[in-house]
């Protein structure tokens with residue numbers, strides 16, 4: 001069919017998880033943890049089912065969740081939000097992204113984003129009939145190239161779709177990089193939509209900086225996050241967006257016809273999760289940093305060139321030393337070759353050459369499983 005979605009097949013994440021299930025290979029592909037989130041949060045969802053959260057929630061989301069989101073933004077970033085007017089609960093960050101792009105873009109508008117980009121960005125932009133303009137981040141340092149970023153902007157730029165900490169590169173944007181994006185957004189009078197789902201996954205003392213916290217940016221920024229990553233509940237699909245009232249209202253107008261509302265009982269549970277003490281957030285971060293170190297070190301020991309991510313739960317490795325010439329083919333063959341699944345990075349690029357032999361491995365997995373996966377990769381040499 002010749003439709004706006006003609007270029008989109010099944011997402012790589014679903015394909016690679018299906019491949020892992022089919023072959024029994026170790027799944028370091030799709031980014032989801034193989035252990036559940038905190039027991040008290042799981043209990044809170046069960047309690048919610050027992051205490052009447054089983055019908056439609058309000059369109060904006062339950063008030064206790066919106067209040068917890070506003071409190072979270074104030075607590076971690078000093079950002080003030082009115083939970084009734086400036087917060088909208090969505091079905092994961094995915095719906096927040098699609099809703100916002102559909103709400104803010106007209107056909108023919110341009111959306112600036114970095115590549116590699118999270119796959120749903122390309123789809124949301126296509127659904128809106130808008131055009132994607134990208135600036136390439138290059139392995140292994142992934143620094144922003146000002147010239148190419150500037151060249152992506154034009155009179156038709158409607159919004160910038162930013163992601164920090166960044167999937168799949170693990171990059172955490174610096175203040176200077178964010179200020180450059182902000183300055184260009186102001187110069188071209190564009191909105192910024194910022195996907196911050198990995199906001200609590202930054203390592204080595206690096207801290208996440210929200211775009212909405214930069215001077216003069218709150219009124220032109222929609223911030224998106226999700227409980228899935230921070231509380232290891234990816235299947236609950238509780239996400240949210242926040243920003244100035246007129247932008248949130250525009251997003252709500254779209255969201256109500258995509259899903260109306262999401263699953264009710266998970267909302268009070270995520271409200272409780274957001275209010276967990278600092279010790280939860282610090283332990284979560286420290287635990288994931290240790291997993292990053294384990295995966296990076298063991299991949300390096302097998303002779304691979306690996307980028308050490310400052311954030312997210314993904315590591316990129318150049319698999320050329322394992323005999324790969326194209327990571328897409330290699331990832332399809334890996335289960336048979338060595339019983340491991342990873343994700344080829346070129347699927348997140350328009351410029352496929354920028355990532356021809358790069359594979360993304362997720363480290364939100366149990367240590368023994370990661371050790372075994374790397375042992376198996378080592379047998380390819």
Ligand code: PMP
Pocket residue numbers: 031091092093094095118163166167195197225226227228234237238239
């Ligand atoms: N944005 C990024 C960068 C992601 O990695 C993901 C994957 N979880 C999402 C958005 C989607 O989040 P959710 O599962 O809450 O829809």
Ligand code: GLN
Pocket residue numbers: 011013014029030031032167
């Ligand atoms: N965000 C996860 C990843 O990058 C997957 C989410 C999804 O499958 N849609 O692997």
